[in-house]
Amino acid sequence: xxxxxxxxxxxxxxxxxxxxxxxxxxxxxxxxxxxxxxxxxxxxxxxxxxxxxxxxxxxxxxxxxxxxxxxxxxxxxxxxxxxxxxxxxxxxxxxxxxxxxxxxxxxxxxx
Amino acid sequence: xxxxxxxxxxxxxxxxxxxxxxxxxxxxxxxxxxxxxxxxxxxxxxxxxxxxxxxxxxxxxxxxxxxxxxxxxxxxxxxxxxxxxxxxxxxxxxxxxxxxxxxxxxxxxxxxx
Numbered sequence: 001x002x003x004x005x006x007x008x009x010x011x012x013x014x015x016x017x018x019x020x021x022x023x024x025x026x027x028x029x030x031x032x033x034x035x036x037x038x039x040x041x042x043x044x045x046x047x048x049x050x051x052x053x054x055x056x057x058x059x060x061x062x063x064x065x066x067x068x069x070x071x072x073x074x075x076x077x078x079x080x081x082x083x084x085x086x087x088x089x090x091x092x093x094x095x096x097x098x099x100x101x102x103x104x105x106x107x108x109x110x111x
Numbered sequence: 112x113x114x115x116x117x118x119x120x121x122x123x124x125x126x127x128x129x130x131x132x133x134x135x136x137x138x139x140x141x142x143x144x145x146x147x148x149x150x151x152x153x154x155x156x157x158x159x160x161x162x163x164x165x166x167x168x169x170x171x172x173x174x175x176x177x178x179x180x181x182x183x184x185x186x187x188x189x190x191x192x193x194x195x196x197x198x199x200x201x202x203x204x205x206x207x208x209x210x211x212x213x214x215x216x217x218x219x220x221x222x223x224x
Binding site for chain 2: 035040041042043044045088090099100102103104105107
């Protein structure tokens with residue numbers, strides 16, 4: 001079945017540590033996105049990518065980095081510069097015909 | 112003014128009730144509109160798109176009023192399984208070649224037996 005796979009489901013980060021969240025899709029979608037959701041809040045766009053080797057900052061890109069070396073993969077790195085990283089992270093991909101599909105999310109907690 | 116605003120909720124209704132959610136958006140150039148459903152600690156899933164003429168899918172009816180920049184979702188004959196958070200989502204159109212979805216904060220619905 002086609003879909004988006006995010007891993008890990010739960011991730012714990014120590015202060016000052018960089019962590020990378022994985023997002024893989026086999027839907028052949030060109031566009032991919034990373035969102036952050038905090039309790040009681042809407043989703044906020046971190047980064048998005050329309051094509052391989054190209055990506056754009058979203059509304060809250062500070063403290064995050066991404067890469068898009070393959071169409072299928074769009075990993076997100078949460079760097080030590082992100083001062084409040086505890087949140088639910090959602091990856092999505094989209095096509096003009098079928099709209100958005102979300103992964104099941106990664107819940108990141110700073111310990 | 113926030114980009115997409117929804118009823119803050121939460122809504123607690125008995126089974127069989129009719130419940131309506133409202134949403135307003137600030138960008139008059141917005142191109143398309145959606146309702147997503149998000150279960151606790153899960154990803155959002157598309158419930159239905161919203162068209163200017165209004166559209167219905169079983170017990171769910173969505174309406175769009177472009178002049179008032181207002182979107183609504185009506186759920187009739189509520190079921191326990193309808194308990195979730197409902198997100199109003201607006202597509203503001205292409206930005207740098209990519210679509211920009213703006214999400215409301217969501218309205219939580221609990222349907223009680």
